[in-house]
Structure formats: structure tokens, C-alpha cells
Amino acid sequence: MRLTEQQIRSLYGQDVQDRSGAKIGSVGQVWADAAGEPTWVSVKTGVMGHHESMAPLQSARMQQGKLGLPYDKAMVRGAPSVETGTDEPLDAQQLTQLYAHYQLPPPTPPAPPRQQAAGYPRGPELTRSEERLLVGTESEPAGTARLRKHVVDEDVHTTVPVEHDEVRVEREPIAPGDRRARAGIGDEQQEVRLRAEHPVVSKEQVPVERVRLTRDEVVEDQPVDERLRRERVEADVPQSARPRR
Template sequence: MRLTEQQIRSLYGQDVQDRSGAKIGTVGQVWADAAGEPTWVSVQTGVMGHHESMAPLEAARMQDDGRLRMPYDKATVRSAPAVEAGAEEPLGTDQLAQLYRHYQLSGQGAVRTPEQPPQRMTGAPEVVRSEERLRVGTQSEPAGQARLRKRVVTENVQTTVPVEHDEVSVVHEPIGEADRTAARADIGDEQREMELRAEHPVVSKERVPVERVRLTRDEVVEEQPVNAQVRRELVDADVPERARRDR
């Protein structure tokens, strides 16, 4: 299995699965042959383990999610010859022979001689620079309650209303010659009455609906400033002046 440099870096810490998809462990180290091609990985199979089982990359397959699938069952990989965690010594001839026998490999392919045994890949020195980024969102919370409350108040109302009343005037009309025969000429006391009318204001009350009052809610968007502190890392390279190359 040929891998790019980026894929090789991504192997560290990835899950290793057996041929059925069951997890065996995670990649601890990657080992390369004399040509620099990755040929073996060591698999961490325990949380506190000090030894890592070796597994060949020749027939392994890297999946889309980065996990490494081996064409062996879990027991075969976990019972394989192991190396100490963090070991930096090249694999010896005896170790290679044991691995070839364990996995029943033919030994053909990349050169694996005692003078040029597989060595642990370390890659170029690098650090990962991280920084904090501000993620600003909003959170809804109660901001009070709006109520409609109806209450009764009493107030004075002044207005005017037209009223009528009767007024009496005394009118004297002389009787002409033609009317004297029809008019009575009796002498004596006499009394006549006329009914008089007068209006006065009368107040009554009625209940009349005059308007509807309701609450409406509008969402208003406004910009509010947010001040926060974020941290970021700076990387300083300590390189001798003669070896420095500006980019």
C-alpha cells in the first residue's frame, strides 16, 4: 500500500480494524524500509500497555474515514511479535523473521537486510499552531411581561342640552262692531286656566363599546458590541544564521 506523506502523518493514533471491522487498537508508530516506504505499523492494544504489536502495511487498506483495516483477525494481530512503545531502534533480523513467519509473508518486495533494517518514521520536525476564535451567538431569555389591565375611573363630564318651557304673554284685542253681537257681555268674576310645560335635563347612562385594545410584539434587531479576549499561539524558530533561509 503506497501512502502519501500526508497519509503517513494521519496514520498516527488512527484506529486499526481487523478484516471483520472490529477494532484491534490504534497506530502507535510507523516503520519504513530502506527506500523510505512505510512497511509496518505498531498497534497499541491496551491503555497502559508498554508493548505494541507489529502489523504489515503490505495488504492493509486505508478507509475514507482514515481508519486502517488489516486482512487479519484481531487475535492474529494482537499475538504478533511486539516492540516497546516509543522504541527507536530499527527492527532486527530476528524480529523480521518472526514477523514474516507469524503473518506467513513471502519476504519479497522492499529490501530488508540486516544492514538496512526497517526504521521508525519520525517525519520532519513540526508543531501545530492553534488559536482561539470568537464564536458569538445569541441566547433568548425572559425580559419581562407586558400586560393589559382594565380598570374603572370616575370623571366629571360637562355638557349642555337644550330645554323648552312655556312662557305666557297677555294680549289685549279690541272687539270690533261686527263681533260685539257674538261676544258675551256678562259682568262678573271669571277664571280661565292654561296648562304650561317646561323641560328639565334628565341624565341616564348606557354602556357603549368604543375601541379594542391589544398588545402586539415586533422583533427589533440591533447591533450590540461584544468584547472578549482570545488566545493564539506564535511559533518562533531558533535557527543558526548560516542555516536560515528566508521565505
């Protein structure tokens, strides 16, 4: 990826996207080879820590002010890293690890043993610094949910139909000449057995319901308020040395 000096300077802090357009992080530093050609960038991924993942500028593209890399987010975040804010050159071992991670062929002719962080001095300069907010997440216990089963007594009122025998006396006159009736005087006894039902209660245990605990992960936005510091650079230039418009 051949960039102008202005484009290289504009890379710092720009968003970095993977091949699908998902944001990986932002550019932290740019490295150039011995010829001054930018070849590598470090990417601030936003993960808590003091290291930035390295990514090659080969086949990278600038699109709408964002740096697009032809790699997946996971590959970039898992790449060899450097300390945040470092300006140390990349040594031969670091370059070998980077080419192997991204499965890139070593450059021809062979790469020089060290690559310097890109710099383009134009007279005296100051480095302006500012604080960036790094916000991550941390999991912590938030309580325990339990299911408990215990026995309670419940009064049940119901009704059940029961039968019983009742006796009534019926009298039937006998017509004259009825041969089924026989006359006779004397003591005699007849009886009828009576029947009565009464409620009988028993109990049985039956399953009626399954109760379970289900855990759902819910994502919500929580506000984070913090105060950041940044530096301002002011130039005190004599009027006679200022450019004329």
C-alpha cells in the first residue's frame, strides 16, 4: 500500500476494519522499512491492556477515512503485539513472527533486519499527547438463583353423593276371592336388610408441573463518565515570519 506523507500522518487514530467491515480498533503507530515505505501498523483493539496488535499495510485500503484490512478481526487481534506508544524498531524475530502469522512471503530482496517507526521530521516538532478512554467489561458474581420445594397444607372442601335405604309402610287392601292371600291369626315377623353408603377418603401423589430456572443473557448499555486530559500545542510565531495570504 503506497501512501503519501499526508496519508501516513492521517492514519494515526483512524478506525481499522476487517474484511467484513467490522471495526477492529484504531491505528496506534506506523512502521516503515529502510526505504521509508510504510509496511506495518499497530492496532488499538480496545481490550484492556498495554499492547497493540500488529497488522500489515500490504493489500490494505483507505475507504472513507477508514483503514480496511483483508483479514478477519480474530486474526488481527491474535497477531503478535507491541507495547502501546512504543517507537522501537521491529527486529528480525518480530518480523519473522508477523510474516508467519499472516502467512505472507518474506519480501524480495530480504527485508532488512530492523524496521523503524515511520517519522518525517520537518524542523523542530512537539509530540502532542492525549488520554483515550479504554472501556471494557469484567464479569463478576451477581447473586444466586435457587429453586426450593416445600410442603404446605391446603384445606379442600368437596361433596360426594352417598346412598342409603329408607323404609316406608305400604298397605294394600285384599279383594274378596284373592287366592294369593291366606287367612291366619298368629304372631309373625318379616325383615328387610337396609344399606347405607358413607364417604371413604384416600390420597394419591401425582406429578402436576415442571419448574425450572432458565438463564438469559441480556445486553444493555450503561453510561460511563470519565474525565480525560489532552494537550494543546500553540505556536508563537512572529508576525513577520507568518505566511502571507
